[in-house]
Amino acid sequence: MKERVTLKREDQKKTLADQAYKQIEEAIVTLQLAPGSIVSETELVELIGIGRTPTREAIQRLARDRLIRVLPKRGLLVAPLDLMGQMKLLEVRRQVEGLIIRLATKRASDEHRRAFAQLDAEFREIAFANDGLGFVRCDRGFNELCITAAQNEYAEDAMRPLMGLSRRFWLFHHQQCGAALPPLALLHADTAAAMAIGDEEGGQRVFEELLENVESSARISLAMNFSAT
Incomplete structure (x- = not known):
């Protein structure tokens, strides 16, 4: 007892x-x-x-x-914002998150797939509302669901340090540089939609577009020589 x-x-x-x-x-x-x-x-x-x-x-x-x-x-x-560090982070994120998305798409349970479908709808609502704070919160839920569905604790350990820093950098860029939210939110929606139906090839293709969008934002910030300490 x-x-x-x-x-x-x-x-x-x-x-x-x-x-x-x-x-x-x-x-x-x-x-x-x-x-x-x-x-x-x-x-x-x-x-x-x-x-x-x-x-x-x-x-x-x-x-x-x-x-x-x-x-x-x-x-x-x-942690201060580190633009060069963000570029290095994206190099790792492309490999690690890409792996997690492949595993999650393949291994997701029916419950996980329903949750991905719900996130698809939520990302589309956020894109329509142009809601930056709503986006970073929904993105956190997406990351957590991907990690859970992937069922690989080693990939999870590699991914977790990338998540918060990536979301913070995007929100800063959105607020300071006017980074467009709807295209990125819709790419997240399309990724979640592909994962909801187990479309590994489609999910990877959209994820690559998503990373290109994020890397473009990072390069713009770097070119503008933004710093915040």
Whole structure:
């Protein structure tokens, strides 16, 4: 009986840590926490309203994802925007996310395919509404579903550090440079639609178009010599 209670507490702790991670990650990705700013653990606890222990676990995960850098005796550095780093990230993302999309399209369950179909509809609504924040939230759900459906923990470990940084960079570029949302959202919709019906070739083709769109945005930012610290 005692063991069962312990397991329940551990599950609850994990759930709180997951909630803390999701809330802080969104604050970073949506630029609520400015790139290059220094925050304290106490400030994050107050921001999300979750206790210190789950918040510390979330900070460790965010550090692994390169969204936060722990500065001993100084605080927590929100990762600065790094345009050259973004280009390097895209080199890796093309290979890793391409693999995950292939695996997810092949291995998705019926439940996963229904979820991809729902994301297809949501991305199209977001494109019509030109909703930047809605897009980054929907894209997070798409990434998580792809990882779950792919059923490969090694690919997941390689993909996770790329996700938040990619979404944050796109939103920054959208807000600062006027990057067009509808074409990218529709490419995501087309990718999700292909995955919903198990079309591996179609999904890969649209994904390549999607990456070209993202890389074009990165090159434009690089050419404009944008920097934010």
